[in-house]
Amino acid sequence: MPDVAKGSYRAEGTDGTVKLPWAWAPRMNLGRARLRYQGDTLYLTSADFQVYESGSLELDGEMSVKGEGYIFNGNLRDVACAEILPESWRQRLSGQVKADFTVEGSKLSPKVSGNVVLADGVLTALPLLDSLSAYADTTRFRRIALQEGKTDFEWQDGALALRNLVFSSEGLVRLEGTLRVDARKNLDGRFRLGLVPGILARIPGAETEVFRRGERGLLWTDLHITGTVDHPEEDLSKRLVDAAGLRMFEILPETGEKVLKFTKEVIGQDLEAHLQKGGQILDQGKTVIEGAKGVVEGVGEVIDIFGGSKKEKKDE
Template sequence: MSTRTRRRSSHSPRWLFAIIGVVVVGLLVLLLMPMLVMNWVRGYLQEEAFRNQLQQIFGTQLQGEVELSPLRWTGDEVTAAEAAVQTTNGWKAQLDGLHLTLDWNAFRQSKWRTVGTSVDHLTLERLPGEAVLTTPTPAASAVAAPSIAQGSSMPEWLRSYLPTRAEVDGVKVARLNLLHPGPWNVRDAKLRLAPWQQGETSLQAVAEGGLVETPLRLPAQTVPIKLNLDRASMRLSREDLHLKEARLTWLDAGEVTAQGHFQPHEKRWELTTQVVGIPLRECLTEDWKIRLSGFLAGDFKIVGSPNALPVITGKAELKEAVLTALPVLDQLAAYTRVERFKRLILDIATAEVKISGTRRQFERVVLQSNGLMHLEGTLVIEGDQVDGTFLLGVTPETLKWLPGASQHVFTATNPKGPVGMSWTPLRITGTMQAPREDLSARLAAAAGQALLNAPGEIVGQGSQLLLSPLVGQEAGALPGQVIKGATETGGKALETGVKALEGISGGLFGR
């Protein structure tokens, strides 16, 4: 009895020690497993197989082809001289100087996480249709992304310890070029990408600095407009680029604020812009720079596609606008003896604008100089041809020195216009270099009619005073010749008077 007890007691400690040893070894293995996996991963990351695996992973996710130059590791930091990406939906990216650091603390939390990611130079280019990659690539949503350990020599039982989630703690691009087959491009901008986690379908980004090239060209510009980019915030996805807000400047003077969308699948883009303080001297041709000064403001909507010119609609307004050195203004000053016409301050200058190709359409045009004149109507410029229909209103005081103007010319009505003005229709035709108007001829005819209808003594005493601004000093001093013609035949005299007045009245816009 005692012998059996001694045998049992001698064997029990051995089994107990064995069980304890197994437990200890198991605990050590469990504790050391992450370290074993991490050490294996550290070694695998520096192998050529890892670079090939990355190319496959990113190619699947981006639905295209990816090429990475050899990776160089310094501790946890890795650099690649260059990388190239081309997708099946027509985008090509060239990255130079890729730098990033792996966060191994996140690895212990079952996450792949990069920090301090930066790119020295990124060129993102939209390819023309004939250059788009045609090799079929399965959609990322239809094919599971390859694991980093697939195809490696890592034991199967260790792979379960690998992270299954990815996270990028932001990216900085020192120099970005965004190129497009169309006329819109961004060059030399700085880009910051917000943190991104696997599963998110969009990415927030902020661009600063750089130059924005546009297809827009003003008459005074020999090349299309280029804008300086101050700051732009946007959201990027596979289907859409949403421009939340962009602030730009032009020639260090005017400011432009823009919002919009670019939809590559629909091949369409749309921008809404607010323009403030654009100097008119930068918008006008050389001959008009000395005639019109001020600043351009307005709200515009621009819609376009890669292979078509943009369509611009909106409302334009001139601030602090002044018209001067115009023949028509000098004539009006002489006709009406109102010196304000020589330097016409435009208190109101607005128009609704639509520009498509060579056609420029201005609706609801309003030009007003308080207490002097009001012009409203429409103007269409097709290529070089001009076609304008307006109503011109002036104060009655400005007509008192124009013979017959009140009775024969300014006889129209405009119930919606300012009260107390005399109105007449005005047509402008011709070309941009030689516009023609119909007001001078009608004023001349009215003056001739008034001369024929006036009593002889009025003609003799006041013709030079009334007509000299219209016909000149010499003709104004010889009213008898006109009266003589009138006594022969009224129609012939009127024709003679009108021709004489038209010949020296010059016409609008220097005609």
């Protein structure tokens, strides 16, 4: 119907379903939407949707009808991790997701930015956590309840940047930092990792040479993630074994083989000689790196979902 200003109109819609042409986008059940048109601009005053099983989505924004750009703000609430994560991650991460985001479009590529918060999060069955449990000789890392999980994000041209990322489990571990994944899936992650004292006490030198006492009563160290989504690399394993040297290995009485403590991975003479000379180690972190690979591959699948690179639905 015509609005107050000349040449302006307003409209209202209720009920109905919005279906977007991407496999990753959920069916959106409309509650109520209010729109206004004036001066070649379409304004979405407000719109609310029910998404997934029990989630809600609120949108507002504006769009040029001449194709000169658009901007929309969104608020997503009460969505279970299992509803949006790839199948390989549904048994590994649980909790409720909420997000505030902005989508900006122009003649250039669109940009999506905002923040994500995970409530009641639980991490379990991760290869990396299992490896850390083995090194620390504890089961505390096999299931981690997160008191805090959040990050700011920005996605454009297939590249994703995570800033102010925090994962924290009180009395156990805290991870803080940033992660960039470029369009070719190259990684550059720079983190601070904090552990409660005593976790790595069985690894000689870990809590005195690699980690340092800091805030929150934790022991802290820097962690650098490089490589690619398919072949990630991290620098912590090398520093742990460098600090411990030959003290990280033991001889099995029944076979006489030399193995890496806790994981019982057999080492060769070349690695032993390398350690005795005090050189840098190339292969000793294999177990942890392989575990990290599974984690980052899962992150890559999540990135694909937000980036819209999944195959489009054939029937739409």
